[in-house]
Amino acid sequence: MASPLASPTSEPTSPRIRSPLVEDSNKPRMNRLLSMKYNQRSQLTFDSQGLYGPKAKLWESLPPPERKELVNVMIEDPGCGHHLWWVASPDAVLIMKKFKDPEVTKKFKELCSWIIEGDRMNTIVVEPSILEDPLVTEDDDFKNVRAKFKTWNDNAMSTVLRKVDLIICLGGDGTLLYTSSLFTKAIPPIMSISMGSLGFLTPFSYDSYPADIKRILNGGVSLTLRHRLDCKVMTKDKIDQYHGETCPMEAEEFLAPTVTSKFSALSLNPTNITIDKETESAHYLVMNEVVVDRGPSPYITNLEVFCNGRLITTVQADGIIVATPTGSTAYALAAGASVVHPSTPSMVICPICPHSLSFRPVVVPSGVEISIRVSSQARNSAWASFDGRNRTEIKHGESVVITTATSPVPSINNTGHVTDWFDSLAGCLHWNVREVQKGM
Structure with missing residues (x-):
């Protein structure tokens, strides 16, 4: 079992990086500055050490088990081929939900119960307003799960958020934008579940969240770094x-x-x-x-x-x-x-x-x-x-x-950074959607 929220596991001093469950001697440690070169005249440098919360790390190109020496190319693409790996099992999850929506609150409670009762993570961090919602506080069947909740006040907000390993957003694009505004520096990986009106930035469906979360906790999922x-x-x-x-x-x-x-x-x-x-x-x-x-x-x-x-x-x-x-x-x-x-x-x-x-x-x-x-x-x-x-x-x-900004938002992709984006263009904005011309 991973350590509790109050004392998250620090990065191991071993020269090898750890996967969620076992250690692979073929995985070199990402212990350097991740330099993203944009062109010959401008360059932004991001510190990969703890960039995405206490336990999430980023790998360029292929996942570590398949990583090989890359051939030099004329154009370096800083945004493609990023994958998420964990140096220790995630323990604390921040769950954000759409404001004043009873249907979203119902699904929020279902998700929290699934996480806690399945012993998938020990701690759920929520906004202070969640603990004032009657749909949450007055549900006696939910009190055992509610006891695992942690929140913050104005003085301890940054301290609590620094210990979050993963973020799950239930809502639309506005929920994701608001969540990103809570973090001024390092942001943990964000899984966005579509429960809003448009959902251009929310590639995951609520119906498949158990399989999707398990896949994310196993590591190796694709990331898109959304710069701010x-x-x-x-x-x-x-x-x-x-x-x-x-x-x-x-x-x-x-x-x-x-x-x-x-x-x-x-x-x-x-x-x-x-x-x-x-x-x-x-x-x-x-x-x-x-x-x-x-x-x-x-x-x-x-x-x-x-x-x-x-x-x-x-x-x-x-x-x-x-x-x-x-x-x-x-x-x-x-x-x-x-x-x-x-x-x-x-x-x-x-x-x-x-x-x-x-x-x-x-x-x-x-x-x-x-x-x-x-x-x-x-x-x-x-x-x-x-x-x-x-x-x-x-x-x-x-x-x-x-x-x-030097702290991008690591958005977790459902299928891939290209596929998710074009699916959103077609599905949400109806990009180039028209009847196919009939043949002669």
């Missing part, structure tokens, strides 16, 4: 304190200020630039998209978009979307952006109702930094939202800085 966006809202709260301070920057540098310096120019003269210090007022991780729009104002936005510090365009539109590949099938799809496979290391920049016939969506490498700043000449401020939440006003001269 790291978003910072930069405001100017110290204008008076820094007013009059100068910085010897050339005029050309002012035209492409770098956000990473945390300084932005307010005025320009032939030799010096008067600057104000920017401060980070909010920080979010999003799985779908960041939207900056005109909000309640009747005027179009006037937004300056920078890529790696260089001004690339000015947006005069209802707004702009910066989406992950996962989010390319959400709001960005409705706005006319391209559909991008979630394993593609990229970001999608898409205008919302632009006042220009030539302003088309573009796809940029995931290693770049995107900054969206409200122009000082704008008629109104802008409003930003992050995965549809945390609506924030962005005033003149303030900006939203967007990069790719």
Whole structure:
């Protein structure tokens, strides 16, 4: 039996990695940085040590028993061929469910009973709201299973979630998005069971969950790493304190200020630039998209978009979307952006109702930094939202800085990262679904 939640099994010091039940001497240990090279000019590095919770590890290419020396190829695909293996038997599972849905709550209780009564895992972690649901707390037949529940308060949330080995989501895409927002760093593998209205990101069916969970606990299942966006809202709260301070920057540098310096120019003269210090007022991780729009104002936005510090365009539109590949099938799809496979290391920049016939969506490498700043000449401020939440006003001269986060969401595939995606395109979005042309 695996260790309890309070003291999860640490990674063995043996030079071999362990499977769920037995140790195979042919399995080399993943004790290095997993470097995902996107192109020659940008690279993100992810630490494979504990990246997916305390017991889940990622293997590139084939599962360890079939792993062989790989032939060098011209193009490295960082998102394909990832598989999940356990260094110890999973012990704690976080089960998230759709909010205020009696039918989902009923199936949630069935799933919990199956896990605990079958001695498959020792601990079930749930949200605090679950323990306030009368359908859960007032069911006497469920009290033995309920006794195995653990939850958190505001002070101990991160401590409890760090000990979760596996996540099971019962609901739709919104449930998965909310679950990912609970984790700011390492995220355990997520199994998403479709019980929502669309289910583009939920490849598993509730009817087959016993066989599917057993397969996942045995290891070797396919993973898709869904990258998130790291978003910072930069405001100017110290204008008076820094007013009059100068910085010897050339005029050309002012035209492409770098956000990473945390300084932005307010005025320009032939030799010096008067600057104000920017401060980070909010920080979010999003799985779908960041939207900056005109909000309640009747005027179009006037937004300056920078890529790696260089001004690339000015947006005069209802707004702009910066989406992950996962989010390319959400709001960005409705706005006319391209559909991008979630394993593609990229970001999608898409205008919302632009006042220009030539302003088309573009796809940029995931290693770049995107900054969206409200122009000082704008008629109104802008409003930003992050995965549809945390609506924030962005005033003149303030900006939203967007990069790719270093903690992706390891989504467990039902059949494979390609098959699941095309099945979702056809089944949920009816991609290229039409009657076949009759023969002559």
